[in-house]
Amino acid sequence: MKGRPEVVAVLVEVMRAELTASNQYLLGGAHARNAGFIKLATKLEAESKGEFEHARQCADRLLYLGAAPDGRLLADPVQKDSPIAQLEADLVLELAHASRLNGGIETARKAGDHASATLLESILVATEGHVDWLETQLDLAKKIGEGLYLAQQL
Numbered sequence: 001m002k003g004r005p006e007v008v009a010v011l012v013e014v015m016r017a018e019l020t021a022s023n024q025y026l027l028g029g030a031h032a033r034n035a036g037f038i039k040l041a042t043k044l045e046a047e048s049k050g051e052f053e054h055a056r057q058c059a060d061r062l063l064y065l066g067a068a069p070d071g072r073l074l075a076d077p078v079q080k081d082s083p084i085a086q087l088e089a090d091l092v093l094e095l096a097h098a099s100r101l102n103g104g105i106e107t108a109r110k111a112g113d114h115a116s117a118t119l120l121e122s123i124l125v126a127t128e129g130h131v132d133w134l135e136t137q138l139d140l141a142k143k144i145g146e147g148l149y150l151a152q153q154l
């Protein structure tokens with residue numbers, strides 16, 4: 001099936017954003033593991049795989065629509081010195097992505113491509129799950145202090 005160009009453009013951008021997020025979580029996980037925050041690293045590594053899976057789903061959909069998947073990153077992954085600063089940067093990334101997805105869903109629905117919209121919706125639900133987790137971590141770190149929060153991540 002041939003995809004509408006505006007929907008293809010959304011899927012390409014979302015795929016590239018997913019690859020960016022996958023890389024950012026990969027690097028955040030590596031930094032956390034290197035610093036000894038193994039629990040945090042394990043969670044970030046799982047997020048990285050989840051984002052990679054979203055990119056794969058976009059690639060499958062693009063091929064179905066007769067378009068080429070795009071393996072380039074949308075932006076350079078952000079690497080911060082401290083785990084808390086990294087979580088803040090991850091939250092910025094996820095909030096921007098949620099906004100991108102909300103717009104993309106509207107574009108797909110207007111184009112009558114409901115299956116692409118449904119795929120983007122499932123990615124949005126996961127993205128909001130990440131936002132929720134990140135907000136909770138940052139809130140906890142604020143409440144109990146960064147030192148105590150990080151002591152729970154060993």
Ligand SMILES: [Fe+2]
Pocket residue numbers: 018021050051054123126127
């Ligand atoms: Fe994702």
